[in-house]
Amino acid sequence: MIYDLELINVGKVYDNGATAVSNFDLAVNKGEFIAFLGPSGCGKTTTLRLIAGFESITSGDMMIKGVRINDIRPERRPTSTIFQNYALFPHMSVRCNVSYGLDVKGIAKAERDAKVDRIIATLGLEDIADRKPEKLSGGQRQRIALARGLVVEPDILLLDEPLGALDANLRKAIQNELKLLQKTLGVTFIFVTHAQSEALALSDRIVVMNQGRVEQISSPHQLYTRPNTPFVAQFIGRNTIFSGAVETQANDVARISTSVGMLSGQWNSKAGGSVRGAKANLVVPAEAIEVHAGEGAARQEIAGEYDGNLIDAKLTGFDVVGHVSHLTATLADGRQVSLEAHVDKYRPGRFAIGSDILLSWRPSEATVIPAV
The missing domain is CATH 2.40.50.140 (Nucleic acid-binding proteins)
Structure with a gap:
């Protein structure tokens, strides 16, 4: 079976001998929403960076749609990453920020503009398309980051705690929008968070990590009601x-x-x-x-x-x-x-x-x- 994403015994050891990720196995179906959950330093963000290509793996294999991506450069992988600080260009308009990835890929102007218009409309950004991000709210900037990540039509969207900078009420509202958007578009999401409530509310499956190792991979309900290990029992709920x-x-x-x-x-x-x-x-x-x-x-x-x-x-x-x-x-x-x-x-x-x-x-x- 060909998965959207498959990690096979993936490991990451730094030059100083510290192990960041060990024996990570995961198979993700198309359109799944997967959350990486665990305490600070557990290896969840490192694993996300390995998938994106920002870090090189020490052992194992990573596959996207059956293609081994271990040695493929980040910009050539069928992934897109959204960071916690959104990494928007302050001197560019919303429209230019959204189109940036297509410009890098050399997409023709007519096709680029059509894709940008479509994703801007999908995320309700039409009224602010010509404004600069620094003049906008946290929720609006978060939508811009999502639009920029999705406009390149990635096979997998990687999200590194993208809601961490939002206040509680806005965070809840964006959670609902994010889940609806993911199901509508059918894009595979890999979502890193340290917030249990986010992982339990949004994901189809949750990967609980501890000290670089996977403790349990389960649906939210199974994870909450049937922990497999003492760590999960203490960490969840x-x-x-x-x-x-x-x-x-x-x-x-x-x-x-x-x-x-x-x-x-x-x-x-x-x-x-x-x-x-x-x-x-x-x-x-x-x-x-x-x-x-x-x-x-x-x-x-x-x-x-x-x-x-x-x-x-x-x-x-x-x-x-x-x-x-x-x-x-x-x-x-x-x-x-x-x-x-x-x-x-x-x-x-x-x-x-x-x-x-x-x-x-x-x-x-x-x-x-x-x-x-």
């Missing part, structure tokens, strides 16, 4: 992680012995089979945890409903932000657990600060993964 040892595994449900009792969740099949006594982590998303009053005779009934996943805790924090209630529960060992749900579910006053509560979750909503 707001998870509570219980460490322990595997006691049993049957019908995809694993039970592990922890410091707060026997707990269960769905075994992550991508981790392979489990071994009794092996160290494991139980990962419980904040949204999966239910809160119950700590007093009363319903304890046994609750434990039965949630297959024994029941923990004693004390409510030590309660805040409402917009329509979301944020609760903090402290366990007997002093650990704090963050919980959240719609305010209709946990209204202020339902549980008093300092009161005893019970925490529960269904095994199907938690994930058990190997500890290492």
Whole structure:
């Protein structure tokens, strides 16, 4: 099968011996929106630069539509790059900025003007086409950068944190426009970001990186609900992680012995089979945890409903932000657990600060993964 982009065991080692990227494998279908996500220094921007040709790879192969591009110069690759600072020419009009890439390629004037007019209309830049970028807003400059990248009709558009300079409200609006534009044009996007919300909202698949290595490649929902590794469990979302040892595994449900009792969740099949006594982590998303009053005779009934996943805790924090209630529960060992749900579910006053509560979750909503 021929992919729009394929990275095969790609590695990058600098002259000083530092490894930036190691054993990177990825196959991207035409029209996919792929996000590279990870902490600063994880190698996501370096990988983007390797694809663009701004950095040379040390090992492996990179293919675009079946053609090996390892030794092809950046300007001859069927890619276009949009940087965080947009890199627009301040002395040029919007139209001239957009047409710059076509001018470099030597496209005839009539064809060039038609392409520029079409992309300017697509991105709604007609009214400012003759103005200079320095006089425009951040959102307008971002659209200009997109137009300049797309007008050359690349097979792959590379975006290096292109929304990082925008304020929160504008960033959200541009996210929506970017996703719609990508689906309309059918261009493959490779998007670098350190913002989880962006990656989860925009991409078809997310590549989570850590210290130059790929930790997991999954759809946003799969990544959020079924982490494969301890790093992903800690990095993505707001998870509570219980460490322990595997006691049993049957019908995809694993039970592990922890410091707060026997707990269960769905075994992550991508981790392979489990071994009794092996160290494991139980990962419980904040949204999966239910809160119950700590007093009363319903304890046994609750434990039965949630297959024994029941923990004693004390409510030590309660805040409402917009329509979301944020609760903090402290366990007997002093650990704090963050919980959240719609305010209709946990209204202020339902549980008093300092009161005893019970925490529960269904095994199907938690994930058990190997500890290492």
